[in-house]
């Protein structure tokens with residue numbers, strides 16, 4: 001059981017989700033073995049999904065390993081690290097679930113609230129006006145910070161849902 005959990009949570013920082021340059025919702029998943037098929041589409045319409053990436057132009061990489069995307073400029077500034085990828089992919093999965101479960105809802109990534117003082121990872125507004133903020137927490141969060149954020153959401157009339165994701169050094173499997 002412990003080994004299953006470890007295997008499930010093992011870091012795989014390979015870059016397989018890209019954003020659309022036109023700002024369209026959702027991310028594009030690169031299926032394994034499809035580097036060549038997606039090559040031209042990737043170079044012309046896709047980009048790195050990490051906010052503030054200094055060099056977001058990307059291409060695809062094939063070969064024997066799992067096919068993936070890669071930055072055209074490969075250096076320390078574009079090496080985002082596994083935590084960033086886990087965060088982006090978790091948000092994408094949750095946003096996709098919200099879109100599927102509530103097709104009439106408005107689902108927003110990185111929703112800016114309180115004039116920029118707060119950003120919700122995924123924000124869902126239902127047709128009746130009910131609002132949910134989904135927070136994916138991967139880095140450690142002091143309990144006072146959590147209480148402060150939770151209480152802010154409660155006072156704003158927003159239902160906050162928290163997912164504490166444990167991976168890598170934060171995972172204690174036994």
Ligand SMILES: [Zn+2]
Nearest residue numbers: 048050053078
């Ligand atoms: Zn990037």
